[in-house]
Amino acid sequence: MSRVQLRALWSALVLAVAFTGFGYVTTQARSLRAVSPWQGDPYDAVVSFTLFLVPALAGVTTVRARLCRGGGPQPEYRVDQLLRAARLGVALVAVTVATDATAAVLRAERELWDGRTAWLIAALLPLAAGAGWCLVLLRRAVRELPPQERRRPGGDWLDDLALLAAPLADLRALSRFLRRHIAAAAAGLSLLAAALVVSGQTAGEGWPGVWLVLVELSVFASGFFAFCLLCDTLLRIAAPARPPGAARATAFAAALAVPVSGGLRAAVWSVVGLPGRVDSPVKLLVLMAGCAVLAGAVTLAAVRKRRTR
Template identity: 35%
Template sequence: MRDGAAPPAAIWLSLGTAVLFEVATVTASQVAAVRAASPWQDDPYDAVVSLTQFTVPVLALAIAVRMLVRRGPGGPDRAQQTGRAAGAMTVLIGLTAAFEWAAILVGAHATSRGTWTSVLIGGLTVVSGLTVVVTALLVRGRGPRGASARWQHDWLGDAIAVCDRIPVLRNRVGPRAVAWVRRRAMTVFVGLSALAAVGIAGSLAIGERWTNPLLIAWALAIETTAFLAFCVLSNALAGFVARPPRTRSRRVAEASMVAGCVAIQVAMAFRDALWSALGAGAVTSVPVLVTGTLGAGLLTSVVTAGLLTALPQHPNPPPVEGTSTSWTSKS
């Protein structure tokens, strides 16, 4: 391997693991007979599964496209970024597997287990084993500490290369469009997160026949914050979109926002346990659900902002997310 890049075999194995994971996850969540026998059909386990069944294929698609676009710009940057993206995807798969094993070990839905439960556990065993192997390979091929600070390219160059092969997009996606995305990366992240949330929350509302506007709005907020945290964190790790340097106050605001988004997901997944620990009993009304989950996110954001603001300011803060100022002029 060169320049601290993960070997291609590890990347392809991570993609194969992602395919198996997605097949097993979609089957367990969308096929009624299988879901009825699943130990992880309820929260907090289902909260993790519901997120990763959408985020894992997004990362897998991006990685697969980059592996197929062999002549894209970047050289060592491409290899290191692809390895990091594969690592992020593997972490999501491993996190989901850990929650699913926890559901099995605590005996969740023990009375409804049957043949399909055995099939699910068998699939989980295979995915878990592959995840361990992929993790070991990626760790061995990880780049040197601080390598991201020297990156000169992001993934948008691949987007231009792919769109150049599609006649309809050839004249629509170019350096000017890429530069716009880089300047307004957070706007793009919010827009994509909201778009995905509308589709998922809308499908959920229709499927469950929700009629309460507050409940629908809450579901939309939950999905949006989940995908927004995913976009920002995965971009910080793998450098999908190079971002120009930002002021300290902007970085604090974004970090606080992400912390709040994560806190909302935790409060939503563990709402019953948290409410019981606070002596409030089970969540029985939509207003309580909305106040508790979104309130936890708001409180976490405020506390995070206060802590980060109180920290001494670095005289010359390094570029964040592994970017350099030269990225804004490259594609």
């Protein structure tokens, strides 16, 4: 791994740490959250996910990068996949900063602003600059990879998981099992992560009621599942024997539709032309379920139509 590639990975890690600190303070410190322009949906929906996804992605990337210690030559697929993960993490930071900046430009929650709001908005500037700098470094780092090697699947993250665990346990059988059932494993992991997030929120804010808990579980589990499928495709978590099929694309679209429609519930409800507004958890669950079914059906039809051409 070259110096440029190492520098790019370290820069992405530093950005992830800075972003996590910013996200935690601005969402968990009540005095700051109360004057934040992005405290409400749809802006808060983005922050709610990236606050967990960015550090998680940085963590697994850092663990895998341990295989690159010693300065010796590395398989090109490993370097490529590490750089892919870094770029995805930086992209998540950039999207979040853009979302927060949009909330500030549109003066969302303007009646709650005070002197602290200006400092929150100003804190976006170094994050934006850092994300831009990391993207430049990562672009240079990717250019150092041989183009023919980037097109080869090579190994995957599960292979390196077995290598990392080799001194403690033989996980090769587990890696093979996960590779065959990667979608089911992603679903189980997403549900577990969602349960942990909702449990933490309940412990800190009190029991909100069964229906609200179901809403939160649905949103986080679906969002995490969509992200896992995205990572598997972009980062090659489990190198597949063949490209993902219609079922994978349909599952991704349906899962992604749940948090998106939840964050944009007022707009979706208005576009559909339903009377009243989304003023209960039951209505929100029905709305998200309907959007998930519609998104999945449209995606499935589009994939099948493309294959018939």
